[in-house]
Amino acid sequence: MxxxxxxxxxxxxxxxxxxxxxxxxxxxTALFLALKLGRPLFLEGEAGVGKTxxxxxxxxxxxxxxxxxxxxxxxxxxxxxxxWNYSRQMIDIRIAEASGEEDRDRLEEDVFSDxxxxxxxxxxxxxxxxxGNPPVLLIDELxxxxxxxxxxxxxxxxxxQVTIPETGTVKAEKPPIVIVTSNRTxxxxxxxxxxxxxxxxxxxxxxxxxxxLDVKVPDADKDLSRQIVAFVQRLRSMDLFKLPGVAETIDWxxxxxxxxxxxxxxxxxxxxxxxxxxYQDDIExxxxxxxxxxxxxxxxxxxxxx
Amino acid sequence: xxxxxxxxxxxxxxxxxHFGRVLRSAGLPVGPGKIIDAVNAVQTVGIASRKDFYWSLxxxxxxxxxxxxVYDQAFHIFWRDPRLLERMLGMLMPEVPGEEQNEPQEPxxxxxxxxxxxxxxxxxxxxxxxxxxxxxEATLTASANELLQKMDFEDMSAEEVAAAKAAISRMRxxxxxxxxxxxxxxxxxxxxxxxxxxxxxxxxxGGLIPLQYRRRRxxxxxxxxxxxxxxxxxxxxxxxxxFMHAITNDxxxxxxxxxxxRLTNVTRHLRQKDVDVALECCNDMVDDxxxxxxxxxxxxxxxxxxxxxxxxxxxxxxxxxxxxDRDAGRGLEIEMERLHKSCRRFVWLNPLLRFEGFxxxxxxxxxxxxxxxxxxxxxxxxxxxxxxxxxxxQLSRRQEGMGExxxxx
Numbered sequence: 230m231x232x233x234x235x236x237x238x239x240x241x242x243x244x245x246x247x248x249x250x251x252x253x254x255x256x257x258t259a260l261f262l263a264l265k266l267g268r269p270l271f272l273e274g275e276a277g278v279g280k281t282x283x284x285x286x287x288x289x290x291x292x293x294x295x296x297x298x299x300x301x302x303x304x305x306x307x308x309x310x311x312x313w314n315y316s317r318q319m320i321d322i323r324i325a326e327a328s329g330e331e332d333r334d335r336l337e338e339d340v341f342s343d344x345x346x347x348x349x350x351x352x353x354x355x356x357x358x359x360x361g362n363p364p365v366l367l368i369d370e371l372x373x374x375x376x377x378x379x380x381x382x383x384x385x386x387x388x389x390q391v392t393i394p395e396t397g398t399v400k401a402e403k404p405p406i407v408i409v410t411s412n413r414t415x416x417x418x419x420x421x422x423x424x425x426x427x428x429x430x431x432x433x434x435x436x437x438x439x440x441x442l443d444v445k446v447p448d449a450d451k452d453l454s455r456q457i458v459a460f461v462q463r464l465r466s467m468d469l470f471k472l473p474g475v476a477e478t479i480d481w482x483x484x485x486x487x488x489x490x491x492x493x494x495x496x497x498x499x500x501x502x503x504x505x506x507x508y509q510d511d512i513e514x515x516x517x518x519x520x521x522x523x524x525x526x527x528x529x530x531x532x533x534x535x
Numbered sequence: 536x537x538x539x540x541x542x543x544x545x546x547x548x549x550x551x552x553h554f555g556r557v558l559r560s561a562g563l564p565v566g567p568g569k570i571i572d573a574v575n576a577v578q579t580v581g582i583a584s585r586k587d588f589y590w591s592l593x594x595x596x597x598x599x600x601x602x603x604x605v606y607d608q609a610f611h612i613f614w615r616d617p618r619l620l621e622r623m624l625g626m627l628m629p630e631v632p633g634e635e636q637n638e639p640q641e642p643x644x645x646x647x648x649x650x651x652x653x654x655x656x657x658x659x660x661x662x663x664x665x666x667x668x669x670x671x672e673a674t675l676t677a678s679a680n681e682l683l684q685k686m687d688f689e690d691m692s693a694e695e696v697a698a699a700k701a702a703i704s705r706m707r708x709x710x711x712x713x714x715x716x717x718x719x720x721x722x723x724x725x726x727x728x729x730x731x732x733x734x735x736x737x738x739x740x741g742g743l744i745p746l747q748y749r750r751r752r753x754x755x756x757x758x759x760x761x762x763x764x765x766x767x768x769x770x771x772x773x774x775x776x777x778f779m780h781a782i783t784n785d786x787x788x789x790x791x792x793x794x795x796x797r798l799t800n801v802t803r804h805l806r807q808k809d810v811d812v813a814l815e816c817c818n819d820m821v822d823d824x825x826x827x828x829x830x831x832x833x834x835x836x837x838x839x840x841x842x843x844x845x846x847x848x849x850x851x852x853x854x855x856x857x858x859x860d861r862d863a864g865r866g867l868e869i870e871m872e873r874l875h876k877s878c879r880r881f882v883w884l885n886p887l888l889r890f891e892g893f894x895x896x897x898x899x900x901x902x903x904x905x906x907x908x909x910x911x912x913x914x915x916x917x918x919x920x921x922x923x924x925x926x927x928x929q930l931s932r933r934q935e936g937m938g939e940x941x942x943x944x
Contacts, residue, residue: 254587255590258594259590262576262580265579305716307730315729319733319744322733375717375848413843413844414844414847415845415847416599422598423568426576426594426595468839470838510869
């Protein structure tokens with residue numbers, strides 16, 4: 230299956246909800262622009278707000294391949310773009326030697342040909358799939374690499390081409406859909422951002438988060454979901470080192486559903502807090518009386534609202 | 536002029552351009568390329584809804600999260616005049632949006648107002664009314680603790696100051712380099728660099744394969760400096776600022792924060808090549824010179840908002856403070872522990888150490904001391920030089936040499 234790119238912002242919203250992704254209209258706007266104008270989309274935000282998910286949803290709903298480049302410190306050309314298959318090259322040279330091949334130019338051309346090229350994600354992303362569609366390229370957590378790597382990306386992100394010194398320039402027939410994400414553990418250079426559409430993915434508000442839970446954990450009790458969302462929203466206003474993201478909310482709901490809970494009580498909250506908060510200091514702070522307190526407020530609030 | 540042709544007779548294009556210029560003068564990096572992008576984006580999305588219009592321009596013009604607020608204010612002020620929008624819509628599209636605009640609650644920031652006001656220029660720009668009721672908020676909030684005084688450094692004679700500055704400007708801090716995951720060519724026997732080897736083999740015709748080598752590249756880790764600028768540090772602050780300036784300009788990945796009762800990031804200002812300009816900028820930025828110190832609060836702020844952004848990739852931290860805390864060390868211990876755990880090495884520079892028989896008595900000092908890897912004096916040129924030497928040495932184990940101090944507590 231291969232679907233057309235959306236033609237309007239409303240289409241984009243539909244596309245995302247088809248992939249079970251609940252998005253703000255602002256995000257759909259940025260995404261629509263990126264798809265329509267063939268530019269990368271740069272998503273920044275705290276961990277667990279659904280940045281990576283967008284690329285997955287896109288590849289799913291559009292029926293494109295997803296090519297993922299997970300960034301890490303020290304990521305270099307040979308693991309991100311391409312590498313030569315050295316052992317095969319060696320063998321080839323040996324064979325040429327044995328058969329008395331003397332023409333150096335021919336040998337060089339031979340050894341640095343496509344046969345020996347191992348394609349890594351960024352180079353793969355420039356190729357079309359069997360249906361002639363470009364893939365979705367996800368460059369995940371760009372802030373984890375060091376600055377020199379960003380420079381490699383410039384050529385790819387602006388012209389969708391890669392230059393290999395030995396053979397020449399490889400250019401994409403059709404530009405891939407590129408999604409770049411960052412957790413903002415450092416600022417990404419402006420040169421990269423300038424080539425992209427930028428969007429800051431924020432924590433959702435209560436209404437939106439409830440919708441997300443509805444879609445992601447459909448078998449959760451509705452009252453439970455409401456309590457969970459209200460509780461998490463209150464946690465986010467607290468002075469914590471790492472606030473819980475949407476991913477944590479979903480995990481927590483799943484955990485509670487597995488435990489057959491239909492109502493939050495202080496004990497359960499204490500027992501399962503580890504799925505929500507990931508720092509010991511934060512857990513210490515919330516555990517016990519604070520959690521009970523929050524829960525009381527949440528329940529009073531919900532009761533007042535009916 | 537292709538773009539202009541398409542928009543012939545409409546005011547939208549020039550208005551987007553002017554909006555871009557307003558953003559530029561408000562400090563956002565908006566060049567001609569961005570403006571073309573913006574026009575393309577607006578064309579693609581259409582202007583049927585104000586919200587879509589807002590987010591289309593947002594996707595183009597905003598590059599960082601902190602630019603969002605500036606953009607938001609600028610947008611609402613610039614595109615405020617409903618008649619203007621209506622007329623624009625009338626030119627391009629028949630329908631008129633039903634959405635009302637939500638005005639920002641707080642008065643617009645000075646940056647925006649300054650960007651909007653200069654030289655009310657020609658043409659349709661005149662359409663936007665001036666803001667008569669704007670109240671410029673007071674930048675300096677008076678409080679008993681933040682004495683809004685600029686420092687005076689009259690203590691040293693001019694000659695001494697000049698000599699000291701010259702010495703400081705020559706200081707280099709390389710801080711023990713750490714191996715990276717990248718490689719560089721090497722002439723010594725190390726790992727074989729297959730790619731270079733094959734290329735070399737090609738050069739010699741394949742008969743001979745001369746091995747080429749590579750080795751791990753090394754690089755200095757990021758350096759983060761937190762400097763106390765409270766009253767008790769007054770005499771040293773200026774010299775230390777010179778020191779920080781010299782370091783910042785010598786190598787990359789240095790981040791500098793000043794704190795008294797609140798935390799200020801002065802990294803960008805210290806990057807100015809000219810030391811006087813740099814210090815002048817810092818002076819303007821910080822308004823809690825020579826007031827009290829709230830180390831705990833400041834560290835908390837740092838932990839919360841900056842640590843994850845600047846302490847990545849194994850940073851080394853320098854804390855420059857006398858450890859005299861107005862809050863008597865309240866909440867300090869927890870923040871110190873967090874900080875210590877998030878960096879490669881934590882060095883505390885304390886000018887009080889110059890006194891013989893210094894004892895870690897004060898609450899603040901007792902809270903900090905268990906969590907530092909190295910405790911050094913910093914009060915004169917000699918101690919700065921020693922610091923440079925010490926930091927250039929091979930990294931020792933964490934908290935090595937701290938035993939004596941910990942016992943003294």
